[in-house]
Amino acid sequence: MSRTAVIAGQGGLAPAVIAALDDPLVYALDGFAPPVPATPFRLERLVPFLDRLIEHGVDRVIFAGAVRRPRLDPEAFDPRTAQLVPRILTALQSGDDAALRMVLDIFEEHGLTICGVDQIAPDLVPEAGILTGAPTDSDRRDAARAARILSHMGDLDLGQGAVVAQGLCMALETQPGTAAMLDFAARHTGLRPDPTGAKGVFYKAPKPGQDRRVDLPTIGPDSVDQAAAADLAGIAWQAGGVILLDRQQTVQRARAAGLFLWARPQEGI
């Protein structure tokens, strides 16, 4: 029998993915308990863990949710995983992308297929369209500018979000993450050149060249609250490249707050 294993991280994605699957096995990296029941595993014992997946008939694996880099305990390695230590250490000292690619490679070398969220639960990854509200021409220009900034920054393996208002970049996502960036934008709304003009757009996109099977950026009801607190006009994102959690609740909150939600086609403005 063919089964799917979910590597559950923190945040709301793992429950949404699990709900879309038929009886998956659920695991989580030890120390990063997800909001769902999950069997813990340790990176120091990765090879025995992969063997166990195979024994359970798993052939597909899906990574769902945020995981921070674990601290490794040198005593905890089993002999076979220990042989991977040079690769693991190199990866952990690289950017996020390189670290993830290494993990995916090791899974695949054990005969497992990594699936993206869009393959398992396409409803979670909206295609192009406006979900609520109506971006103005100014908003569309701000979204286009933000998209250009993020696509340009991709080689740097930095964040996946930006805030642009009236053509000016008000905030860029860095290590502290999206909520911190929107909090920053909220502190500096007074800098818009025209106080009565366009309020600005929070834009989100995967890194160019990013492996889309893992770590697609996520937005959800909290993003709406944070964007509203920053007094923005709406949220736009690269259609097909961003996971939308709890669509109904997200749209409801955006409508209540007067924000638009726009899955923006990559080539459009």
Add this chain to the structure above:
Amino acid sequence: MSRTAVIAGQGGLAPAVIAALDDPLVYALDGFAPPVPATPFRLERLVPFLDRLIEHGVDRVIFAGAVRRPRLDPEAFDPRTAQLVPRILTALQSGDDAALRMVLDIFEEHGLTICGVDQIAPDLVPEAGILTGAPTDSDRRDAARAARILSHMGDLDLGQGAVVAQGLCMALETQPGTAAMLDFAARHTGLRPDPTGAKGVFYKAPKPGQDRRVDLPTIGPDSVDQAAAADLAGIAWQAGGVILLDRQQTVQRARAAGLFLWARPQEGI
């Protein structure tokens, strides 16, 4: 007689430049009073203003200090400046770089030479060297990463500062400016992967391709206070490309706070 005119902006640069000159004429854009006595002029009457400079025997002009984009009053234009309106409007709607280039062009078309701070007061633009403290190897790697990020972002006409700690980009300068970026970094010091490891570096550089005669980034005593509040190891900047205000006070404060100050050679690490 050949004279120099200083277009004084806000911040500490104008007083430092004026102190280095012999009897300069000092002007300031109306509405942006600098911390020195200055004759105001309006962008709407730019051409008569340039004529006045020529009449006073001015042949060199130096821009010193920050100016935000002025709001224009359509009623206030004189007929000759009105002919420049299309260029002025285009420039004001472009990035900072394009706006500045247009202003410089108009000055030069009137026969005035724009001088950089490094030509007038070379002491204000430190060449490569460590002014206090000692960056560790980790600090040097963090500075190198920050330099790479900023050089890569230059085409986007964004900020001129970054904070990198343990290889991770903790903050990028955007429209709200340096102090806001360092305040952001101060809020998120807890995200360094190794709490006892390298604290991180605040790095500053001109935009690649920027006209170095105007708007070089500036650091000074306040930068030290802000970097210390963000619990950083030190401040590094592109040697020859950043203005250091009040060197004595800046070095004293850095020494007292245990921060290094490093004018980093562009090619070095």
